[in-house]
Amino acid sequence: KNEVEQSPQNLTAQEGEFITINCSYSVGISALHWLQQHPGGGIVSLFMLSSGKKKHGRLIATINIQEKHSSLHITASHPRDSAVYICAVSGNQFYFGTGTSLTVIP
Amino acid sequence: DTEVTQTPKHLVMGMTNKKSLKCEQHMGHRAMYWYKQKAKKPPELMFVYSYEKLSINESVPSRFSPECPNSSLLNLHLHALQPEDSALYLCASSQEAGALNEQFFGPGTRLTVL
Numbered sequence: 001k002n003e004v005e006q007s008p009q010n011l012t013a014q015e016g017e018f019i020t021i022n023c024s025y026s027v028g029i030s031a032l033h034w035l036q037q038h039p040g041g042g043i044v045s046l047f048m049l050s051s052g053k054k055k056h057g058r059l060i061a062t063i064n065i066q067e068k069h070s071s072l073h074i075t076a077s078h079p080r081d082s083a084v085y086i087c088a089v090s091g092n093q094f095y096f097g098t099g100t101s102l103t104v105i106p
Numbered sequence: 107d108t109e110v111t112q113t114p115k116h117l118v119m120g121m122t123n124k125k126s127l128k129c130e131q132h133m134g135h136r137a138m139y140w141y142k143q144k145a146k147k148p149p150e151l152m153f154v155y156s157y158e159k160l161s162i163n164e165s166v167p168s169r170f171s172p173e174c175p176n177s178s179l180l181n182l183h184l185h186a187l188q189p190e191d192s193a194l195y196l197c198a199s200s201q202e203a204g205a206l207n208e209q210f211f212g213p214g215t216r217l218t219v220l
Contacts, residue, residue, distance in 0.1 A: 030205030041194050041214035043149070048208045086148060090205035096148035 003027045004097035006087050012103045019074040021100045023087030026068065034061050034072050035086040037099070043086070046072070077104045110212035112197050118218045119187065127182040127215045129197030135210070137203035138180040140172060141196040143214070149196055155180060156203040187219045 004025045013019050023032070034046040047054050047061040049070075054061050058077075063070040074081055082104050087097040110131045119125050129138065137156050141149035154162035155174040163172075169191075171183040180197060194214045200207035 033208070035211075041143075041196070041216065043196065043198075043211035043214075045208050045210060048206075050206070088148075090207075092205075094151060094205075098148055099146075 002098065003095040004087055004089055006085075006097040006100050008100060009098070010101045010103075012105065013077050015078060015104055015106050017077050017104075019077050019081075019102065019104075021072045021085050021087075021102070023070045023072070023097055024068060025070075025087075025089045025095070027089065027091060027093075027095065029089040029091040031090050032063050032070050033088040033090065034070075035088060037084045037086060039083075046085075074102075079104045079106050110197055110199055110210050112195075112212035112215050114215055115213070116216045116218075118220065119184065120220050121187060121189070123187075124183070124185045126184065127195055127197075127217075129180040129182075129199075129212055130178055131199040131210070132178055133199065133210065134177075135199035135201055136177060137200045137207065138174065139198040139200075139209065140180070140182050141198065143194040143196055145193075153182075154203055161203060184217075187217075189219050192217055192219045 007022045031050045033048050036044045049063050058075045060073040084099040084101050086099045089095050113128045140152040143149040151164050152166045153172045158174045169186050173181040196214045197212040198209040200209045
């Protein structure tokens, strides 16, 4: 069993749709990270959070520490949001989820 | 300067070659990391340097040899690699090595071992 589970694995959406990606973890953590990876490699850190909610532009990340669950929401999705979104948690170690591949169709 | 740079972008090498990957950051970060990522898999941590000293080695084969010559630079020396070592190698840095530190990633070096 992975320490970090993400769902869904793959997601296809129409441009403009509201998107939610979920992350559950089973270990004690100090922080949870949402990362974005475009085809070709580079990883961008979107959020690091240890409680509550953060918003950046059209992206919103929430975390529920008691339930060991986080969600990443994308409002008014756009084709340029197409990427792999990775949830990772940091505590004693850094654990990555297996990623959610998002395709937004115009 | 808020970026991590990696060179080269692509590298093709034979199993008998010796090559090096380079990573640089000028954000004053004191922790630097090497990750290996196979296609459609999450990154796997290889090494962590904290204050230029190796603090974590995740049982990586000795054909991978990291080096941190100064606080801005991290190298990964490659020797006698196997085809299964073909992957994207990512470098990252953070203010300090610790759970509450956001990591900044470089664009990666795509390595092919023939």
